[in-house]
Amino acid sequence: xxxxxxxxxxxxxxxxxxxxxxxxxxxxxxxxxxxxxxxxxxxxxxxxxxxxxxxxxxxxxxxxxxxxxxxxxxxxxxxxxxxxxxxxxxxxxxxxxxxxxxxxxxxxxxxxxxxxxxxxxxxxxxxxxxxxxxxxxxxxxxxxxxxxxxxxxxxxxxxxxxxxxxxxxxxxxxxxxxxxxxxxxxxxxxxxxxxxxxxxxxxxxxxxxxxxxxxxxxxxxxxxxxxxxxxxxxxxxxxxxxxxxxxxxxxxxxxxxxxxxxxxxxxxxxxxxxxxxxxxxxxxxxxxxxxxxxxxxxxxxxxxxxxxxxxxxxxxxxxxxxxxxxxxxxxxxxxxxxxxxxxxxxxxxxxxxxxxxxxxxxxxxxxxxxxxxxxxxxxxxxxxxxxxxxxxxxxxxxxxxxxxxxxxxxxxxxxxxxxxxxxxxxxxxxxxxxxxxxxxxxxxxxxxxxxxxxxxxxxxxxxxxxxxxxxx
Amino acid sequence: xxxxxxxxxxxxxxxxxxxxxxxxxxxxxxxxxxxxxxxxxxxxxxxxxxxxxxxxxxxxxxxxxxxxxxxxxxxxxxxxxxxxxxxxxxxxxxxxxxxxxxxxxxxxxxxxxxxxxxxxxxxxxxxxxxxxxxxxxxxxxxxxxxxxxxxxxxxxxxxxxxxxxxxxxxxxxxxxxx
Numbered sequence: 001x002x003x004x005x006x007x008x009x010x011x012x013x014x015x016x017x018x019x020x021x022x023x024x025x026x027x028x029x030x031x032x033x034x035x036x037x038x039x040x041x042x043x044x045x046x047x048x049x050x051x052x053x054x055x056x057x058x059x060x061x062x063x064x065x066x067x068x069x070x071x072x073x074x075x076x077x078x079x080x081x082x083x084x085x086x087x088x089x090x091x092x093x094x095x096x097x098x099x100x101x102x103x104x105x106x107x108x109x110x111x112x113x114x115x116x117x118x119x120x121x122x123x124x125x126x127x128x129x130x131x132x133x134x135x136x137x138x139x140x141x142x143x144x145x146x147x148x149x150x151x152x153x154x155x156x157x158x159x160x161x162x163x164x165x166x167x168x169x170x171x172x173x174x175x176x177x178x179x180x181x182x183x184x185x186x187x188x189x190x191x192x193x194x195x196x197x198x199x200x201x202x203x204x205x206x207x208x209x210x211x212x213x214x215x216x217x218x219x220x221x222x223x224x225x226x227x228x229x230x231x232x233x234x235x236x237x238x239x240x241x242x243x244x245x246x247x248x249x250x251x252x253x254x255x256x257x258x259x260x261x262x263x264x265x266x267x268x269x270x271x272x273x274x275x276x277x278x279x280x281x282x283x284x285x286x287x288x289x290x291x292x293x294x295x296x297x298x299x300x301x302x303x304x305x306x307x308x309x310x311x312x313x314x315x316x317x318x319x320x321x322x323x324x325x326x327x328x329x330x331x332x333x334x335x336x337x338x339x340x341x342x343x344x345x346x347x348x349x350x351x352x353x354x355x356x357x358x359x360x361x362x363x364x365x366x367x368x369x370x371x372x373x374x375x376x377x378x379x380x381x382x383x384x385x386x387x388x389x390x391x392x393x394x395x396x397x398x399x400x401x402x403x404x405x406x407x408x409x410x411x412x413x414x415x416x417x418x419x420x421x422x423x424x425x426x427x428x429x430x431x432x433x434x435x436x437x438x439x440x441x442x443x444x445x446x447x448x449x450x451x452x453x454x455x456x457x458x459x460x461x462x463x464x465x466x467x468x469x470x471x472x
Numbered sequence: 473x474x475x476x477x478x479x480x481x482x483x484x485x486x487x488x489x490x491x492x493x494x495x496x497x498x499x500x501x502x503x504x505x506x507x508x509x510x511x512x513x514x515x516x517x518x519x520x521x522x523x524x525x526x527x528x529x530x531x532x533x534x535x536x537x538x539x540x541x542x543x544x545x546x547x548x549x550x551x552x553x554x555x556x557x558x559x560x561x562x563x564x565x566x567x568x569x570x571x572x573x574x575x576x577x578x579x580x581x582x583x584x585x586x587x588x589x590x591x592x593x594x595x596x597x598x599x600x601x602x603x604x605x606x607x608x609x610x611x612x613x614x615x616x617x618x619x620x621x622x623x624x625x626x627x628x629x630x631x632x633x634x635x636x637x638x639x640x641x642x643x644x645x646x647x648x649x650x
Contacts, residue, residue, distance in 0.1 A: 044581065063487040063490070138501070148494075163621050264586070266586075266592070268596075
């Protein structure tokens with residue numbers, strides 16, 4: 001008899017979602033679906049509003065990575081203004097994005113995911129969370145909290161507040177860097193670096209290559225922006241897509257023409273669309289973005305400590321890792337790289353230049369803003385009228401790019417851990433973990449948000465509900 | 473002294489209020505000793521405890537059928553309900569879709585003109601309500617925390633006051649929208 005298992009809502013990820021596992025007559029996994037259950041409709045209600053509002057308004061797509069949307073939006077607006085923003089403005093936008101990487105990756109690692117693998121996948125769900133981590137390992141938890149706080153403080157000191165700072169604007173940013181803040185950031189960096197060094201060491205000694213198979217491994221393409229020479233990039237650059245073997249699939253692709261190689265599909269059972277690589281079609285054109293995607297497409301980080309760690313990582317896997325768990329590993333490497341990049345920027349006196357904004361009117365009627373958000377490539381695409389009123393807006397968010405891959409990850413884990421209808425809470429948590437590794441920001445994905453809590457329904461072949469399991 | 477049970481929920485919003493809650497940073501460590509975090513997007517507990525909770529903080533507006541069901545459950549299971557942030561308090565950004573037809577919106581976003589295959593999401597996913605509503609339009613609410621998001625300090629102030637059995641004193645800047 002065919003059965004279905006539903007997990008809802010999936011918790012400790014940033015958004016509303018649930019999972020259905022379809023079992024066959026023998027109780028083995030036949031299929032799985034990862035559902036995103038909210039839609040807010042930003043594409044539609046942005047229509048008719050002015051270009052100038054877009055960074056502030058679209059920041060509200062996501063409270064976890066508002067800076068990502070503020071920057072992608074500001075870049076799309078720069079394109080419509082047809083300006084090249086001042087050097088200091090670009091450096092400051094980069095600095096804020098790096099602060100965002102630190103806070104967002106630290107949140108994902110310490111608050112949301114570490115409870116699974118530092119406390120244990122089968123740990124009591126009542127304390128398998130950040131508070132449990134605080135009680136079990138207060139030193140590490142405190143350091144993790146301070147690391148995230150540092151990233152948030154960078155955003156706050158630059159933009160006036162931690163969440164939804166109205167700071168990046170069409171043409172640049174609206175305030176320059178204060179010397180006192182520059183000094184403070186530089187003073188804080190050593191502690192942040194120590195924390196991430198220690199965490200990377202802990203991670204490496206806790207999880208060898210084999211242990212990192214826990215969430216499965218599969219082949220896909222990878223996408224990300226790279227700087228000249230294939231160097232890791234987070235703010236600008238050109239699109240590169242590589243195969244699982246690390247062979248170039250697309251190189252130097254102009255991001256403003258993304259729509260020629262990336263289309264979106266939709267399914268009746270989720271609000272999250274499925275971006276795919278056009279030449280391979282849907283659903284074969286699956287690719288992954290985010291920390292693992294960026295690290296897999298890049299030749300190197302371009303900073304000494306991160307490059308040394310990258311080399312150590314690559315000796316444990318082939319050129320491109322396909323392990324889902326390595327999202328956590330690469331996320332830690334990116335925190336280190338981000339801190340090194342911040343240091344470089346802060347030691348460059350050009351960052352203090354008070355000329356931070358290019359003024360212009362509407363000079364193009366269409367603009368694409370693209371950059372690497374913590375969770376992957378983020379695209380804002382606007383069409384406006386002569387007065388700068390939005391006629392059409394499209395957003396392809398980082399988590400969306402990973403939708404096919406998240407479905408694939410869930411499928412693989414379900415098949416590994418469920419057989420003959422035998423399901424335990426720890427197994428369910430591993431399935432969720434497969435999703436959590438991508439650190440999906442479902443607020444973004446459906447330009448909606450919500451909680452990801454879990455319920456499991458078992459339904460027979462006739463569609464009748466046989467049993468419901470919930471995590472309590 | 474038994475710990476105070478706190479739940480948090482997340483409807484139509486951006487997670488920013490929950491992030492602001494986490495932005496209390498190290499205060500979180502102190503709170504861990506006095507609070508029992510129950511169902512919340514940041515824990516693995518997905519349903520209310522049988523005997524309910526003392527306080528539920530709600531982020532986001534009521535925008536779909538599931539929220540409507542959950543907000544009523546939250547009211548029934550909580551001694552104190554707090555609307556956390558402008559979306560819960562006023563509808564705010566999610567409310568900007570009021571006036572647009574949900575079906576038209578879905579057709580425009582997922583239909584054949586936009587996607588490869590034009591499948592419209594109407595299965596499994598909760599259906600959108602015709603109009604997005606603030607929480608207190610659906611159930612009574614005891615306290616309101618303004619802001620997009622409310623600053624971490626305001627959230628901490630409210631929680632700490634309630635823990636001491638006092639009325640939160642929110643004045644001046646604490647009451648700012650946006």
